[in-house]
Amino acid sequence: MDAPPSRTVAIYPGSFDPITNGHLDLISRGSKLVERLIVAILHNNAKQSLFSVAERKEMLEEVARPYRNVEVTSFEGLLVDYAVARGANVILRGIRALSDYEYELQMALMNRRLNPSVETVFLLASEAHSFISSHLVKEVASLGGNVAGLVPPAVEERMKRRALARR
Numbered sequence: 001m002d003a004p005p006s007r008t009v010a011i012y013p014g015s016f017d018p019i020t021n022g023h024l025d026l027i028s029r030g031s032k033l034v035e036r037l038i039v040a041i042l043h044n045n046a047k048q049s050l051f052s053v054a055e056r057k058e059m060l061e062e063v064a065r066p067y068r069n070v071e072v073t074s075f076e077g078l079l080v081d082y083a084v085a086r087g088a089n090v091i092l093r094g095i096r097a098l099s100d101y102e103y104e105l106q107m108a109l110m111n112r113r114l115n116p117s118v119e120t121v122f123l124l125a126s127e128a129h130s131f132i133s134s135h136l137v138k139e140v141a142s143l144g145g146n147v148a149g150l151v152p153p154a155v156e157e158r159m160k161r162r163a164l165a166r167r
């Protein structure tokens with residue numbers, strides 16, 4: 001007998017500056033586990049970003065279009081409050097290597113303390129994506145390096161244009 005469809009609504013938060021193929025892999029795999037996946041971009045004025053939240057939202061919407069149960073939004077304030085406001089009971093995050101673990105553990109425990117009804121669930125990054133980070137991708141692109149295969153083609157194109165504009 002088939003398992004009943006999942007009723008879980010999950011939120012996948014992040015900076016996504018910009019979205020990488022690692023993020024996209026998580027969206028693809030995560031979307032199969034839940035009824036609805038809300039990809040939520042943090043508005044963070046304290047962090048200098050390459051792309052505005054509106055640009056990141058546009059890129060995410062473009063690459064997430066094939067996934068019918070994925071929605072892209074942005075949020076401010078506490079993640080758990082936003083999750084509750086959107087009816088999400090799960091926070092989805094990816095872990096690449098041991099170095100991610102401590103940061104993720106702290107966030108998950110803090111979020112649990114703030115609201116124990118929202119559960120954090122981790123997916124391990126695929127081997128092919130375990131070394132990719134937005135930070136490194138930005139550094140490579142800004143120095144004229146090739147980021148093909150590390151980010152979706154639409155993002156690669158925008159990064160090239162941005163790097164040229166900054167020269």
Ligand code: PNS
Pocket residue numbers: 013014015016042077078079080106107108110111
């Ligand atoms: O992709 P990132 O930058 O590692 O994502 C970090 C993010 C957005 C998940 C985290 O900064 C966050 O949830 N910020 C919202 C503020 C918040 O709720 N802070 C307290 C719990 S850690």
